[in-house]
Amino acid sequence: MSIWSFPTKIIFGAGEIQKLGAEAAALGVSRVLVVADAGVEKNGLLQAPLSALAAAGLVTHVFTRVDGNPTEQNIEDGAKEYASHRAEAVVAVGGGSPMDAAKLIALRAVCSLPFEELDDAIDGGVHVPATVPPIITVPTTAGTGSEVGRSGVLTLRSTGRKTVIFSPRLLAKVAILDPELTVSMPKGVTAATGFDALTHCVEAYLSLGDHPLADAIALGGIELVAHYLERAVAEPTDLEARGGMMKAAMMGAIAFQKGLGACHSLAHPLSSEHGLHHGLANALCLPPVVAFNQPAVPDRVRRVGALLGNPADAPAAIAALRSRVGIQAGLASAGIREEHLAPLAQKAALDACHRSNPRPCSEEDLLGLYRASL
Numbered sequence: 295m296s297i298w299s300f301p302t303k304i305i306f307g308a309g310e311i312q313k314l315g316a317e318a319a320a321l322g323v324s325r326v327l328v329v330a331d332a333g334v335e336k337n338g339l340l341q342a343p344l345s346a347l348a349a350a351g352l353v354t355h356v357f358t359r360v361d362g363n364p365t366e367q368n369i370e371d372g373a374k375e376y377a378s379h380r381a382e383a384v385v386a387v388g389g390g391s392p393m394d395a396a397k398l399i400a401l402r403a404v405c406s407l408p409f410e411e412l413d414d415a416i417d418g419g420v421h422v423p424a425t426v427p428p429i430i431t432v433p434t435t436a437g438t439g440s441e442v443g444r445s446g447v448l449t450l451r452s453t454g455r456k457t458v459i460f461s462p463r464l465l466a467k468v469a470i471l472d473p474e475l476t477v478s479m480p481k482g483v484t485a486a487t488g489f490d491a492l493t494h495c496v497e498a499y500l501s502l503g504d505h506p507l508a509d510a511i512a513l514g515g516i517e518l519v520a521h522y523l524e525r526a527v528a529e530p531t532d533l534e535a536r537g538g539m540m541k542a543a544m545m546g547a548i549a550f551q552k553g554l555g556a557c558h559s560l561a562h563p564l565s566s567e568h569g570l571h572h573g574l575a576n577a578l579c580l581p582p583v584v585a586f587n588q589p590a591v592p593d594r595v596r597r598v599g600a601l602l603g604n605p606a607d608a609p610a611a612i613a614a615l616r617s618r619v620g621i622q623a624g625l626a627s628a629g630i631r632e633e634h635l636a637p638l639a640q641k642a643a644l645d646a647c648h649r650s651n652p653r654p655c656s657e658e659d660l661l662g663l664y665r666a667s668l
């Protein structure tokens with residue numbers, strides 16, 4: 295049996311952020327907590343969302359104490375402000391971190407179970423209640439796809455591990471994808487977040503399971519990345535390229551309801567232990583992971599390579615694109631050393647993502663993949 299669903303209403307287009315207020319009002323709420331982070335606020339990206347909300351008569355309170363990799367403290371602080379504002383909905387503005395934090399703040403508002411018990415690795419999502427308040431997402435990057443994803447990731451205090459909370463009840467009711475909100479992204483962030491989108495599409499397409507819709511969306515997403523990522527990096531104000539990458543990011547996250555793979559298991563501890571940007575961590579590990587998976591799914595790997603311009607060698611095609619968008623290869627260039635790898639592999643083995651990798655991987659395999667990425 296397979297279950298296939300794509301329920302979030304997605305509004306796409308330059309200038310569409312002005313619909314935010316009407317969309318929130320249509321959900322029947324009048325008080326909202328706007329979750330962002332310091333960078334979003336500093337770059338002036340809250341202005342358009344806040345004026346759209348105000349124009350529709352909504353009472354807003356802004357919460358920006360969200361770290362680059364959201365922590366349990368961030369979620370607890372946000373939930374307190376949600377309660378004291380008497381909010382009825384959450385609007386997330388930003389990249390993956392504020393969007394994930396917003397979903398988990400909405401969850402925390404109605405569920406006090408420890409996050410350890412909600413961990414996807416033990417199928418904790420079954421405890422997520424149906425009463426999670428409405429969530430609206432407004433991405434300002436093009437990578438995570440969290441705007442249409444059904445999970446939030448946070449670093450737990452008890453384990454220090456990046457932990458996925460997964461439930462369809464964390465899906466946004468509405469996502470507004472306005473490419474104008476992404477033009478201020480610096481080149482490095484455009485490249486790294488774009489590689490997160492690519493990794494979602496590639497890992498979803500290669501992952502275990504039967505999901506023809508997700509497969510088709512993943513392939514479409516890879517095609518968009520191949521077409522638009524370099525353009526978006528080279529020409530930040532190219533709205534067509536920015537829009538193409540927003541679509542690719544959104545499609546990647548829809549596709550990965552099928553599952554992700556070993557690359558994300560490798561990436562998560564690189565962020566929680568060493569603070570690497572999530573998209574960068576994926577970019578550095580993806581070619582070895584695809585090479586590792588090749589014997590298990592050769593036809594699929596070939597198709598990924600073909601979309602990226604080299605059907606005979608998908609890992610090389612990915613590495614070539616990575617270098618064209620200015621990402622320096624090698625975990626060593628991001629400060630990782632050989633002695634870091636064994637503890638990282640231990641954490642990666644505990645991560646749930648590699649369970650859907652097309653080729654089973656042990657802790658030893660994960661260590662080998664880190665070495666190959668060094």
Ligand SMILES: [Fe+2]
Nearest residue numbers: 438490494572
């Ligand atoms: Fe990701």
